[in-house]
Amino acid sequence: MNAHVLDGKAFAAKLRITIADHVAALQAGHGIVPGLAVVLVGEDPASQVYVRSKGKMTVEVGMRSFEHRLPDTTSEADLLGLIAQLNADPAVHGILVQLPLPGHLNSDLVINSIDPAKDVDGFHISNVGLLGTGQKAMVPCTPLGCLMLLRDHHGSLAGKHAVVIGRSNIVGKPMAQLLLGDSCTVTIAHSRTADLPAMVRQADIVVAAVGRARMVPGDWIKPGATVIDVGINRIVADDGSTSLVGDVDYDSCAAVAGAITPVPGGVGPMTIACLLANTVTACCRANGLAEPE
Numbered sequence: 421m422n423a424h425v426l427d428g429k430a431f432a433a434k435l436r437i438t439i440a441d442h443v444a445a446l447q448a449g450h451g452i453v454p455g456l457a458v459v460l461v462g463e464d465p466a467s468q469v470y471v472r473s474k475g476k477m478t479v480e481v482g483m484r485s486f487e488h489r490l491p492d493t494t495s496e497a498d499l500l501g502l503i504a505q506l507n508a509d510p511a512v513h514g515i516l517v518q519l520p521l522p523g524h525l526n527s528d529l530v531i532n533s534i535d536p537a538k539d540v541d542g543f544h545i546s547n548v549g550l551l552g553t554g555q556k557a558m559v560p561c562t563p564l565g566c567l568m569l570l571r572d573h574h575g576s577l578a579g580k581h582a583v584v585i586g587r588s589n590i591v592g593k594p595m596a597q598l599l600l601g602d603s604c605t606v607t608i609a610h611s612r613t614a615d616l617p618a619m620v621r622q623a624d625i626v627v628a629a630v631g632r633a634r635m636v637p638g639d640w641i642k643p644g645a646t647v648i649d650v651g652i653n654r655i656v657a658d659d660g661s662t663s664l665v666g667d668v669d670y671d672s673c674a675a676v677a678g679a680i681t682p683v684p685g686g687v688g689p690m691t692i693a694c695l696l697a698n699t700v701t702a703c704c705r706a707n708g709l710a711e712p713e
C-alpha cells in the first residue's frame with residue numbers, strides 16, 4: 421500500500437480544538453455562546469446515532485446544544501412552527517433538520533423555511549445560490565470537509581482535473597462547486613455517465629459520493645491521484661458481522677493512489693467538525709464579529 425492516508429479523524433480533532441478556542445474567546449470577550457439546534461423527526465436508527473454524536477461534540481467544544489426529537493407522525497405545520505420558533509430564538513445560531521424526513525413531510529419546504537443565516541447545513545436555496553455564484557454562503561458540511569482535506573494535502577488545487585462521482589444536492593453538486601471555486605477542472609459523473617472507468621482514469625482528484633460499497637476499483641485510478649471516499653456503506657460478512665466500507669475499494673485504490681481517505685476515519689469525522697465550524701461562523705455573522713478563517 422503506497423498511498424498517503426488522509427487522516428480525517430486526526431484533522432477533525434485538531435479542527436475541534438480550534439473551534440473550542442474560538443468558542444471560549446466568544447464567551448470571554450463578548451459573553452456569547454454559540455448554539456446549535458438539531459431537529460430529528462422519527463426513529464431512523466442511523467439518524468439517531470448522527471444526532472447523538474452531533475449533540476455530544478457540540479457540548480464538547482463549549483457550545484449549547486438544543487435537541488428536538490419529534491414523533492414520525494409530526495405534521496408539517498407543527499414542524500414549520502418549531503422552525504419558526506428556532507429562527508426567532510437569539511440563543512440558536514445554527515439549525516439542522518436531520519434528513520431524511522418521513523415521507524409525508526416536504527423536505528424542500530422544510531429546509532427552505534430555515535433562516536438562511538442559521539442554515540448550517542447549507543441546503544437552503546439561498547445558500548445554494550450564493551455558493552453557485554461564488555458569494556459568501558453557508559457551505560454544506562461534507563463537501564467542505566473534503567475540500568479542507570484536499571487543500572491541506574495539496575495546497576493549491578488550481579488546474580487539477582477533479583471527477584466527482586455523484587450529483588446529489590447534499591454532496592456531489594456542492595462538492596463540484598467548491599472544486600470549481602478552487603480552480604479545478606471539474607467533471608460530475610452519475611449513474612448515466614458513459615464509460616465511467618475511462619472518465620475516472622483522467623482524474624487527478626476523485627471524489628466518490630455514490631452509496632455503493634467498494635464500487636470504484638484500483639484500476640480506475642490514475643497512478644498518484646488523490647481519492648476522497650465519501651461513501652458510508654454497512655456490509656454484512658458471511659459470519660453475520662457488519663462493518664463500514666466506502667464507495668471505493670480501499671486496498672486496490674490505495675495501491676495506486678497518491679493519497680486516499682479511509683472509511684471510517686476519513687470524511688465522516690470532518691462532516692461534524694465542519695457543522696460545528698459553520699455554527700461558530702453563523703454566530704459571528706449574527707453578532708457582527710470577525711469570522712474564524
Ligand code: NDP
Pocket residue numbers: 562585586587588589590591592609610611612613616629630631632650651652653687688689691
Ligand atoms: P444519493 O443517493 O443522493 O446520490 C448518489 C449519487 O450517486 C447519484 O447522483 C447517483 O446518480 C450516483 N450513482 C448511483 N449509482 C451510480 C453508478 N453505478 N455509477 C455512477 N454514479 C452512480 O447519495 P448521497 O450523495 O446522499 O450520498 C452518497 C454517499 O455518501 C452515501 O454512501 C452516503 O451514506 C455518504 N454520505 C456520507 C457523509 C459523510 O459524512 N461521510 C455525508 C453524506 C453522505 P443519479 O443521480 O444518476 O441517480
